[in-house]
Amino acid sequence: MLLPREVRKKLASLHSTDEGGDSVPCSAEQVPAETVVRGSRQMPPGWEIDHSLGHYLSIRLTPAQVGDWAKQIVVPAWKTLLGCEGFPAQECHQLAFLDIETTGLGATPLFLVGILHIGNHGPHIHQLLARHYAEEPAILAATRQMLDEVQVLVSFNGRSFDVPYLRDRTCYHRMEWSLELERHVDMLHVARRQPDLPVPNHRLVTLESRLCRRRREDDIPGSLIPAAYHRFVDTGESEELATILHHNQVDLLTTMELAARWPEDFSSS
Numbered sequence: 001m002l003l004p005r006e007v008r009k010k011l012a013s014l015h016s017t018d019e020g021g022d023s024v025p026c027s028a029e030q031v032p033a034e035t036v037v038r039g040s041r042q043m044p045p046g047w048e049i050d051h052s053l054g055h056y057l058s059i060r061l062t063p064a065q066v067g068d069w070a071k072q073i074v075v076p077a078w079k080t081l082l083g084c085e086g087f088p089a090q091e092c093h094q095l096a097f098l099d100i101e102t103t104g105l106g107a108t109p110l111f112l113v114g115i116l117h118i119g120n121h122g123p124h125i126h127q128l129l130a131r132h133y134a135e136e137p138a139i140l141a142a143t144r145q146m147l148d149e150v151q152v153l154v155s156f157n158g159r160s161f162d163v164p165y166l167r168d169r170t171c172y173h174r175m176e177w178s179l180e181l182e183r184h185v186d187m188l189h190v191a192r193r194q195p196d197l198p199v200p201n202h203r204l205v206t207l208e209s210r211l212c213r214r215r216r217e218d219d220i221p222g223s224l225i226p227a228a229y230h231r232f233v234d235t236g237e238s239e240e241l242a243t244i245l246h247h248n249q250v251d252l253l254t255t256m257e258l259a260a261r262w263p264e265d266f267s268s269s
Contacts, residue, residue: 035069039218040246041239046129053175054138059127059245066125066249069214074123074253077260084263094118094151097259099251100162101244103226109136110169111229112244113143116252117150125249132233137173140166144179152183154266156204156255159186187258190265208254211261220247 046059063070081095101112111130116123126146128139143166147153155162163184170177191202199210208214220228220243228240259266 033213035212035214037067037069037214037216037219037250039216039220039243041218041242043238043242044245046127049138049142051138051142053141054135056135056138056142057129057131059125059129061125061127061249063123063125063253066246066253070249070253073212073257077257078118078123080260080263081256081266084266094149096147096150096153097252097255098147098153098155098158098162099248099255100165101225101229101248102165103229107168107172108226109133110165111136111139112248113139113166114248114252115143115146116256125252127245127248129245136169137175140170140173141175144170144177147179147181150181152185153181154185154187154255154259156251156258157186157188159184159189185259185266187255190262191258193265194262204251204254207258208250212254212257214254216250218243219250220244222247 044059044061044065046057049056049058063074095117097116099114100110101114102108102110109130111133113128115126115128117126118124128142130136130139153163163179167177167179188202188204191197191207199206205216208216220240225244225247228244232238232241
């Protein structure tokens with residue numbers, strides 16, 4: 001039996017509604033397929049750097065070395081950002097994305113600084129790793145030197161966490177902190193300003209899943225990173241540490257992709 005037109009319209013509207021009751025206007029063909037990003041338990045190649053304040057491990061990667069998915073998103077994202085008003089494209093390293101990993105939320109050491117920027121050979125990720133607690137001063141000093149070249153810094157919650165943490169740990173070691181940024185764009189703040197964003201919260205992993213259509217597998221949650229690093233220092237076994245490094249790399253690339261998603265907000269922040 002053929003149902004009345006009004007009934008058929010009502011049934012169609014029910015099928016196009018998600019669990020929260022919001023209409024989903026896109027067809028299945030318009031929704032991009034979800035990408036699965038698997039964590040890595042293999043340490044990337046690194047080089048020991050002999051700094052005036054000690055040693056640390058320097059790791060440099062192209063996005064393609066992180067994964068095919070990263071190679072696919074990084075080029076269009078950079079092209080979008082290059083079109084933003086005020087984008088510092090004149091020289092290398094003038095724009096950088098920052099993400100740090102720490103041993104806690106309070107006055108405890110940090111052990112990893114990840115920076116995504118444009119170098120002489122295109123975009124690359126530079127990670128500075130303290131292999132034990134005594135190497136923290138060296139990566140702090142090296143980070144400050146790198147950020148001195150930056151005109152625009154982009155982070156996710158970096159205004160409240162990353163940059164103050166770097167400053168506080170630098171001061172703890174009685175080192176000079178003289179970082180002066182022309183602009184610091186915090187993508188957490190940008191995301192919170194978006195009207196009617198279809199997400200239950202503004203955590204980076206949530207935005208990555210809902211907006212970038214990317215899901216992580218075999219990743220390490222941020223809450224477990226401090227304990228995993230302490231185990232590495234105690235045992236020297238690097239599998240968990242490799243997972244932390246990969247987690248940091250994906251965070252940087254996701255922050256860059258979000259910046260390219262909202263170019264107008266990026267330019268005005």
